[in-house]
Structures are given as C-alpha cells and as structure tokens.
Amino acid sequence: MWRYIVKRVLQSVPVFVGITLIAFILMDIVPGSAVTMMMDPRTAQMSPEVEARLIAHYGLDDPMPIRYGKFLLNAVRGDLGFSLRFNQPVTRIVMERLPPTALLATSAGIFATLLGLAFGIMASLHRGKLIDAISMIGAMVGASMPVFWFGLLLMLFFSVRLGWLPPSGWGSGDVRYLLMPATALGYGFAAVIARVTRSSMLEVLGMDYIVTARSKGLGGRVVIYKHALKNAMIPVVTVIGGQVGRLLSGAVLTETVFAWPGLGRLLVDSVLMRDLPTVQGCLVFIAAVFVAVNLVTDLMYAYLDPRVRFQ
Amino acid sequence: MNRRLFALLTVFAISILMILVVACGGPDLDDADGDTAPGEEQLLVRDAPYGDPENLDPIVRGRMGAMAVTMNLFDGLVVHDSETAAIRPAIAHDWDISSDGKVYTFHLRDDATFHNGRAITAEDFVSSFERLSDPANASPLAHYLDGVIGKTEFEEGHADSIQGLVVIDDHTLEIHREEPDSTFLSLLAFPAAGVVPREVVEEKGSDFGHDPVGSGPFRFSSWVKDDRVELVAFDDYYRGRAELDRVVFRVISEAATKEAEFLAGNLDAFIAPASIYRKYRDDPEYQDNLIEVAEFFTRHVGFHCEQEPFDDVRVRQAFNYAIDKETIIDVVLGGKGVPAVGYLPSSSFAFDPDLEGYSYDPDRAKELLAEAGYEDGFETPMMTSEHPEWGLPIVEAIMPYLNEVGIRLQPETMDTGVLYDRLRAGDYSTYIYSTGGSAHPVAYLWRFHSTLASTTNRYWSEELDELLDRARATSDEDEMVELVREAEAMIVRDAPIWFFHYNKAITMHADHVLGLKAMPVDMALQDLWSVSLEP
Numbered sequence: 098m099w100r101y102i103v104k105r106v107l108q109s110v111p112v113f114v115g116i117t118l119i120a121f122i123l124m125d126i127v128p129g130s131a132v133t134m135m136m137d138p139r140t141a142q143m144s145p146e147v148e149a150r151l152i153a154h155y156g157l158d159d160p161m162p163i164r165y166g167k168f169l170l171n172a173v174r175g176d177l178g179f180s181l182r183f184n185q186p187v188t189r190i191v192m193e194r195l196p197p198t199a200l201l202a203t204s205a206g207i208f209a210t211l212l213g214l215a216f217g218i219m220a221s222l223h224r225g226k227l228i229d230a231i232s233m234i235g236a237m238v239g240a241s242m243p244v245f246w247f248g249l250l251l252m253l254f255f256s257v258r259l260g261w262l263p264p265s266g267w268g269s270g271d272v273r274y275l276l277m278p279a280t281a282l283g284y285g286f287a288a289v290i291a292r293v294t295r296s297s298m299l300e301v302l303g304m305d306y307i308v309t310a311r312s313k314g315l316g317g318r319v320v321i322y323k324h325a326l327k328n329a330m331i332p333v334v335t336v337i338g339g340q341v342g343r344l345l346s347g348a349v350l351t352e353t354v355f356a357w358p359g360l361g362r363l364l365v366d367s368v369l370m371r372d373l374p375t376v377q378g379c380l381v382f383i384a385a386v387f388v389a390v391n392l393v394t395d396l397m398y399a400y401l402d403p404r405v406r407f408q
Numbered sequence: 409m410n411r412r413l414f415a416l417l418t419v420f421a422i423s424i425l426m427i428l429v430v431a432c433g434g435p436d437l438d439d440a441d442g443d444t445a446p447g448e449e450q451l452l453v454r455d456a457p458y459g460d461p462e463n464l465d466p467i468v469r470g471r472m473g474a475m476a477v478t479m480n481l482f483d484g485l486v487v488h489d490s491e492t493a494a495i496r497p498a499i500a501h502d503w504d505i506s507s508d509g510k511v512y513t514f515h516l517r518d519d520a521t522f523h524n525g526r527a528i529t530a531e532d533f534v535s536s537f538e539r540l541s542d543p544a545n546a547s548p549l550a551h552y553l554d555g556v557i558g559k560t561e562f563e564e565g566h567a568d569s570i571q572g573l574v575v576i577d578d579h580t581l582e583i584h585r586e587e588p589d590s591t592f593l594s595l596l597a598f599p600a601a602g603v604v605p606r607e608v609v610e611e612k613g614s615d616f617g618h619d620p621v622g623s624g625p626f627r628f629s630s631w632v633k634d635d636r637v638e639l640v641a642f643d644d645y646y647r648g649r650a651e652l653d654r655v656v657f658r659v660i661s662e663a664a665t666k667e668a669e670f671l672a673g674n675l676d677a678f679i680a681p682a683s684i685y686r687k688y689r690d691d692p693e694y695q696d697n698l699i700e701v702a703e704f705f706t707r708h709v710g711f712h713c714e715q716e717p718f719d720d721v722r723v724r725q726a727f728n729y730a731i732d733k734e735t736i737i738d739v740v741l742g743g744k745g746v747p748a749v750g751y752l753p754s755s756s757f758a759f760d761p762d763l764e765g766y767s768y769d770p771d772r773a774k775e776l777l778a779e780a781g782y783e784d785g786f787e788t789p790m791m792t793s794e795h796p797e798w799g800l801p802i803v804e805a806i807m808p809y810l811n812e813v814g815i816r817l818q819p820e821t822m823d824t825g826v827l828y829d830r831l832r833a834g835d836y837s838t839y840i841y842s843t844g845g846s847a848h849p850v851a852y853l854w855r856f857h858s859t860l861a862s863t864t865n866r867y868w869s870e871e872l873d874e875l876l877d878r879a880r881a882t883s884d885e886d887e888m889v890e891l892v893r894e895a896e897a898m899i900v901r902d903a904p905i906w907f908f909h910y911n912k913a914i915t916m917h918a919d920h921v922l923g924l925k926a927m928p929v930d931m932a933l934q935d936l937w938s939v940s941l942e943p
Contacts, residue, residue, distance in 0.1 A: 130829060133829060135470065135548045138824060138825070139472075139842055144551055147547075151548060183462050183618075193632075193633055194633070249665075249668075252664075256668055257668050264668040266635060266660075267632075358632060362634055363633075
C-alpha cells in the first residue's frame with residue numbers, strides 16, 4: 098500500500114505543473130494588469146514612466162516562458178514568489194488563510210457527512226413514510242438553494258432577528274462564528290449525500306444476500322449496519338470525494354457572505370487584481386487538497402470492498 | 409460498518425474540529441464585536457471601505473481602501489479639510505509661498521513625534537520624500553514630487569538627494585520647484601506624502617507595510633488579512649490624544665452583510681451602497697443616521713473623441729440630451745447620485761453654480777444627430793463592468809432612451825481591470841466608468857489636458873490646455889477658480905463624456921457615533937481623530 102501511495106503522490110507532480118502552467122497562460126492572456134491596479138484605477142493618473150518602472154520592478158517585463166521557469170525553480174524550493182497585492186511572500190499569505198479555510202471546509206464536510214448519512218439511512222429504512230418525504234424534500238431544497246442566499250437568510254434570522262450569533266467574521270476560531278457559515282456551506286453537500294445514501298441503501302437492501310441474512314435469523318441492526326451499509330457506502334464515498342471540490346468552490350461564496358478570511362476570497366480578489374503569484378499559491382494549495390482527497394477516497398474503496406487491491 | 413466504527417469516526421471528527429479550533433487560537437479580541445459597555449472604552453468598529461487595505465506602507469499603493477486606514481496612521485505637512493477639501497495645517501503649522509510660487513517654506517511644529525517617540529524634524533520629511541521618489545521603491549505615487557528641482561536627477565541616479573528639498577533648521581523646510589503649481593499642496597495632503605521614521609523603515613524593509621509606524625492620531629495595533637485592522641490611539645499625538653481609544657476596520661465585502669452587522673449593533677459606521685440607501689433615508693428611525701456628500705467621483709459615459717461617430721461634437725451633445733438622468737438616478741440608484749452638470753463635482757469650491765448643463769430633450773438630440781448626418785442613427789459598442797452604480801444596470805437603463813433617438817448600444821461586459829486597460833489603450837468606442845479622487849479642482853480636470861488625454865477620452869484642445877496650464881501656474885486662488893470655471897464650461901460645451909452623476913456617498917452610522925464628516929474627496933477618507941462616541 099505504501100508503494101501505491103508514493104506512486105500516487107509522484108503522479109500528482111504533472112497535475113501541479115499543469116495547473117500552474119494553465120493559470121500562468123490564462124492570466125497572461127487576460128487583459129488588465131496588476132500594475133495599473135496598484136493605483137486606484139478610478140484616479141486614472143498613472144504616468145507611463147511610473148508604469149514602466151513598476152513593471153520592471155516586479156519582474157513583469159520578462160517573456161512568459163522565462164517567468165514561468167523562474168516560478169517553477171523557486172516553487173521546488175518552497176518559494177511561491179512575492180504577492181503583488183500585499184508585497185509579502187505568497188507562502189506566508191496563503192498560510193495565514195489556511196486555518197480559517199480548513200476549519201470551515203472540515204466542519205462543513207463533517208456536518209454534511211453526518212447529517213447526510215443519518216437522513217439518507219433513515220429515509221431508506223422508512224421508504225414512503227413521512228420521514229422519507231421530509232428528508233427528501235429537505236434534500237431537494239438543500240441541493241437547489243444557492244449558498245449565498247441561504248447564508249443571508251441564516252444571518253437575518255439568527256443574528257439580526259434573534260441576536261443569537263454574530264453575523265459575520267471569523268472571530269479567530271470562536272465556534273459561535275463558525276456555526277452559520279458551516280451550516281450554509283454544508284447543507285447543499287448534506288443534501289447530495291443523503292440522496293445518494295438513500296438510493297444506494299435501497300438498492301443494496303433489495304439484494305439477495307440481505308434476504309439471506311435476514312432469513313438466517315440475523316437481527317435488523319446487524320443486517321443494516323454490517324451487511325447493507327458497508328456495501329452501500331461505495332458510491333457514497335465516491336460522491337463525498339468528488340464533492341470536496343464543491344466545498345472549496347462553495348467556500349468562495351460562503352466566505353464572501355460571512356466575511357470569512359479564507360483562501361477562496363483571497364483567490365477571487367487576487368484574480369480581480371491580477372496578482373498572479375498569489376493566484377498560483379492558492380491554486381497549488383487547492384490542488385494539493387484535491388490530490389489528497391482523491392487518494393484518501395481510493396484508499397477507502399479498498400477498506401469498503403476487499404476485492405479492490407492496490408497495484 | 410458497525411457501531412464501534414461509527415463511534416470512533418465521530419470521536420475522530422470531533423477531535424479534528426477541536427484541534428483546529430485550538431490550533432487557530434481562541435477568540436483573541438473578545439469584545440471586538442462591539443459588546444463593550446458604553447463608557448468603558450471608546451471603540452469604533454467601522455467597515456474597511458473597498459476591502460482589505462492590502463498594504464499599509466503609504467507609498468506602496470495608491471488605492472483609496474489603503475488610504476482610508478493610512479490617513480489615520482501617517483500625518484504629513486498639511487491635510488485636507490474634512491468637509492471642504494481645502495488645505496489645513498498638520499505637522500506644518502504654517503507655510504509661506506514665495507511671490508513667484510516656486511518656493512514653499514514650511515514651519516514645522518516642535519511637538520510632533522513618531523509613534524516610537526522620536527521627535528519629527530525637517531530632515532525626516534526630506535528622507536520620506538526621497539523614499540517616495542526613489543525608483544528602487546517603485547511607488548505608483550512617485551509623481552507627487554514631480555516639478556521639484558532635482559527630482560529627475562535623483563530618479564535617474566545622477567544625484568544622491570533631491571536638490572530642491574532644503575532643510576533650513578530642525579523645524580523649517582523649504583521646497584524649491586521648477587515651476588509654480590497650485591495643485592502641489594493638495595498632493596502633499598495625501599498619506600503618501602506623510603512622514604515616516606527612516607530607522608524603522610530601514611529595519612523592517614518590506615514588512616513596514618504590515619507593521620507600520622507613523623505619526624498620525626492612531627498607531628497600528630493588529631491586522632488579520634481579509635478580517636480586520638486595528639488601530640489604537642497614540643497618546644502623545646501633537647493635536648491631543650484622539651477621543652477614540654481603539655478603531656477596528658472590519659473587512660466585509662458583501663453589502664448585505666454590512667447591513668446585518670449594522671442592524672445587529674456590531675458595526676458603528678459603514679459606507680452604504682445604492683441598494684439600501686432609499687430604505688434608510690425614508691425611514692424616520694434612521695434618516696438622521698445618514699451622512700451624504702456629492703463625492704469627487706464623476707460617473708460618466710466616455711466617448712472616443714477621435715473616432716467616428718463621436719469625433720463629431722454634435723453626436724456627443726445629442727447623447728447628453730437624449731437621456732433623462734434624473735429619472736435613472738431616481739429609479740435605478742434609488743436617489744443615490746447627484747445629477748452631474750459638468751465634470752467637476754458640485755461639492756468642489758470651484759464649482760460654478762451658474763453653469764448650465766444638458767437637460768433631457770430627445771427632440772434636440774434627434775436634430776443634432778440629423779445635422780451630423782446620422783438621421784438613421786448608428787450602432788455603437790459600450791464597455792461596461794457589472795458595477796451596480798456605474799455598470800451594466802445603468803447601461804440597460806439608458807439603452808431605451810438612446811434607442812429613441814436612434815443610438816443603438818451593444819454592451820460588452822468585462823471586469824474593471826480589463827475596461828481600464830482598454831480605455832488607456834484607446835481600444836473602445838464608448839465606456840461607462842467612474843473617475844475622480846483628486847482633491848484639487850485643477851487636478852480633477854487634468855484628465856482633459858493633452859498630457860493625459862491620450863489615455864482617457866482623446867479629447868483636448870490648445871485653448872483648454874492653456875486655461876488649465878494657467879490655472880495650475882497661478883498662485884492667486886480667485887484667478888485659479890475663474891480659470892477652472894472657464895475650462896469646465898468648455899468641457900461641458902464639447903461634451904467628451906455623458907455627464908451622468910457625482911456619486912452621492914453615504915456613511916451610515918449608529919446613534920452614538922459623533923463627528924463623522926461629509927468628506928467630499930472620498931467618503932472613506934475619514935479623519936477619525938475628531939470622532940467620538942456618546943457615552
């Protein structure tokens with residue numbers, strides 16, 4: 098298994114090169130420059146001499162391949178360059194945003210998984226009953242409601258109307274600040290998990306071996322949790338792994354609504370300000386999360402289905 | 409999966425959460441959300457206008473968002489008045505300008521100190537100005553000292569210092585200019601011309617922008633990027649300690665969130681967008697909590713004046729007659745805009761109250777178009793951002809008016825970075841945008857001077873250049889105002905832009921906040937020294 102993990106990690110190297118190269122090319126093609134954005138463009142008073150000086154100062158006058166080569170050389174040494182927006186090393190800026198983003202995405206993910214599994218299993222066991230209908234309506238609402246809107250509703254209700262929770266900000270990790278953003282971000286995710294869990298469970302519960310298990314006199318709980326659930330989990334794990342992307346992209350909106358100082362907001366603002374080094378830094382970290390989550394997902398398959406073997 | 413595994417997983421999940429919370433540190437500022445009882449500590453929580461300031465070294469960025477913070481950290485020789493934008497004393501308690509307008513003599517206070525306790529001398533201004541101008545520092549604001557004798561030699565590396573900056577004694581500084589310039593003092597009033605302690609700058613290097621030391625009424629305390637910047641009162645401030653003990657700038661990008669924070673009582677003041685203006689203005693409970701000003705930002709549609717069809721002044725005038733801007737301001741902006749007469753905002757002291765602009769007159773517009781040879785109208789693309797107050801919603805509102813007279817717009821949506829670069833490159837026919845931010849009327853109109861016109865509307869004339877040059881050169885303020893008014897009348901006549909509105913900037917504040925000003929240069933530039941909270 099360790100050989101497999103090492104191999105997978107090595108396979109991800111081209112992924113990083115590809116992602117950073119594409120970002121580099123895209124940011125190069127897109128009109129608009131970081132230098133003019135350093136001045137408030139509405140004051141419209143940057144002279145061409147000053148502009149040229151700034152371009153040279155920030156090393157933006159080299160041809161694209163040379164700039165990319167420099168970026169790669171520095172990146173392998175752990176230096177992701179200097180942010181044009183903040184005049185600070187990119188690694189430092191990204192590291193500052195990691196705790197809030199990790200906290201938000203992890204808690205939203207855990208919330209969504211627990212909630213989704215619980216309701217999915219309950220719905221499948223009580224198919225056609227009231228709890229099934231409620232769960233599935235709740236799931237449909239969750240899957241179709243934009244994070245942005247749901248977040249504002251939560252805020253208006255729990256903060257403005259009831260005054261129970263602080264409306265926004267991250268409060269340096271204070272749990273009261275976390276509840277609404279994590280709920281807003283996790284709800285849609287929970288909905289997807291609940292639906293997949295329900296249908297997968299229903300399929301498995303109809304299998305012959307479940308009938309066999311029941312007929313040989315096993316108790317309901319053992320059948321459901323030992324025989325059915327483990328087999329039903331394979332598609333669910335696939336969905337959870339694939340949806341981590343949704344957690345990160347949804348985080349952009351959640352972070353904006355709740356003024357959460359995370360990676361998503363940093364990335365979007367940096368794209369708007371044409372701060373390529375920071376954009377690259379964010380992408381490298383987000384790609385690393387994707388690669389890691391996919392690896393964990395694949396390892397989970399082997400646990401759930403012993404027929405899967407690493408080669 | 410059995411129950412034990414479930415329990416294990418749950419414990420694992422909860423412990424991850426705990427570890428994260430602990431690793432990230434508990435709440436460090438437990439009263440920062442405004443829970444402090446009144447009378448204990450004077451804490452003002454406001455929004456960080458335009459988002460995170462990004463860098464607090466005053467020379468590194470020219471963005472208003474950074475200036476809103478740095479203007480409270482860094483004092484310079486002079487400062488803009490918070491209501492009239494006129495020049496007021498700061499560290500220079502007085503100054504003389506020679507009769508030819510070329511020599512400025514500043515008399516500095518002897519009680520001004522940096523936040524590290526060191527007394528400020530004339531020498532500090534020289535080193536700060538040289539730092540601003542030094543190409544090695546690549547400041548986008550390096551042009552502030554343009555026209556000072558020896559600045560070019562210094563920039564080109566032929567001199568170690570700027571010859572025109574002369575220290576007479578510890579508290580007297582002379583600045584020698586090549587030519588007189590009526591806009592010079594106004595530039596010196598922006599934070600980039602503030603004084604910085606050289607020894608701290610040298611010690612911190614690029615970290616200075618993240619842990620700044622200045623001489624303003626507040627000193628830097630802490631900063632969580634994209635979350636909050638905190639300043640605390642500087643006890644030895646030369647004008648006397650500020651009434652506020654602490655100021656928090658909260659970084660909130662979403663307007664609805666700011667509103668929720670305000671209603672929840674956590675935000676004492678914020679800049680309000682058009683989307684919520686009318687609701688609060690018409691609410692008797694809140695109408696006294698709004699501060700309004702016609703801000704020095706002119707929202708306009710610009711024409712490429714060297715290309716057909718907008719090279720013809722009649723077409724540009726027709727465009728101005730064709731649209732009922734009052735109705736658009738009322739309906740689309742909820743009244744948050746002051747209808748523009750010309751380019752110079754009505755809150756400027758040089759504004760001419762007798763100037764006549766364009767009224768809504770579609771028949772006149774059709775006549776003018778017919779005279780110009782466009783009886784059947786024409787099609788034209790328009791670059792626009794999605795900004796709610798000077799972007800796509802406005803373009804959609806003016807399209808039917810323009811259709812009426814035969815001008816068919818094709819909107820092209822893009823972000824402001826792209827729009828601005830295409831504007832500078834001349835790669836457009838029309839655009840909608842908001843420009844301004846200069847405090848001095850001559851500087852405000854300078855975008856129509858031939859030296860800048862090639863990156864703006866491609867509209868200039870020798871006559872206009874001469875008026876602006878003279879207004880810049882004179883040291884007689886009345887004469888300057890007269891010349892500005894003449895220039896403005898010419899700009900209105902030639903209509904290089906559709907004069908839409910001057911931004912009506914709104915500060916919403918809680919009842920207990922006193923002393924916020926209707927600052928016309930940019931509402932975000934609040935001098936928080938004069939702000940206090942009612943106990």
